Amino acid sequence: MLGLKLTTDPRWVNIVESNIEEILTDHAWCEQKAATNAITIIANNSEHEELVTDLLALAKEEIEHFQLVHELIKKRGFVLGAERKDSYVNELYKFMMTGGSKQQRLVDRLLFSAMIEARSCERFKLLSERISDPELSKFYYDLMVSEAGHYSTFIGFARKYAEKVDVNKRWNEWLTFESEVISRYGKEETIHG
Secondary structure, three states, rough: OOOOOOHHHHOOOHHOOOHHHHHHHHHHHHHHHHHHHHHHHHOOOOOOOOHHHHHHHHHHHHHHHHHHHHHHHHHHOOOOOOOOOHHHHHHHHOOOOOOHHHHHOOOOOOOHHHHHHHHHHHHHHHHHHHOOHHHHHHEEEEEEEEHHHHHHHHHHHHHHHOOOOHHHHHEEEEEEEEEEEOEEEEEEEEOOO
8 A cells, every 4th residue: 555665674673672762752753743744734735625624633633643652651751852853754855846836846745744654654563563562562553554544645635636746656756765765764763763
């Protein structure tokens, strides 16, 4: 369904398990950034009523995920650390279209968002299957399902608003670029690291 060209090395889960506090803090901030991304898309494209409605619900869900991760951090006796830079997302951001029409830029922003959700979904699936902590296994399974829904929302709107964009062609370009980017990651206890 996701079409990712490179899967995460399962040994990444061992790195994650070496520092649960770090992965949870990084994850919390990823959820906050996902909510902010949805709000940014809304702010820049408020004329699309259906997009606004659906992305408001998505942003609310992302903030709820932030809260869930924060509750898990507190439950385990950790403290939410400072916001983390997400180099993976920053690299993807640079691949986004800067020219073209407003509609073309919207479609590319939606594909950028779908790409992040797809990789997060893949990482959450791996965590749900391989992490030794039963609570975290269930937690990441539930979030994997949600991320898959977010991926579908973004890719669906990209297809809906693609007036002069071949979405399949551009999505394949995103998949190829992302596989080059992600090949340099998977060595840190962060969601995309």
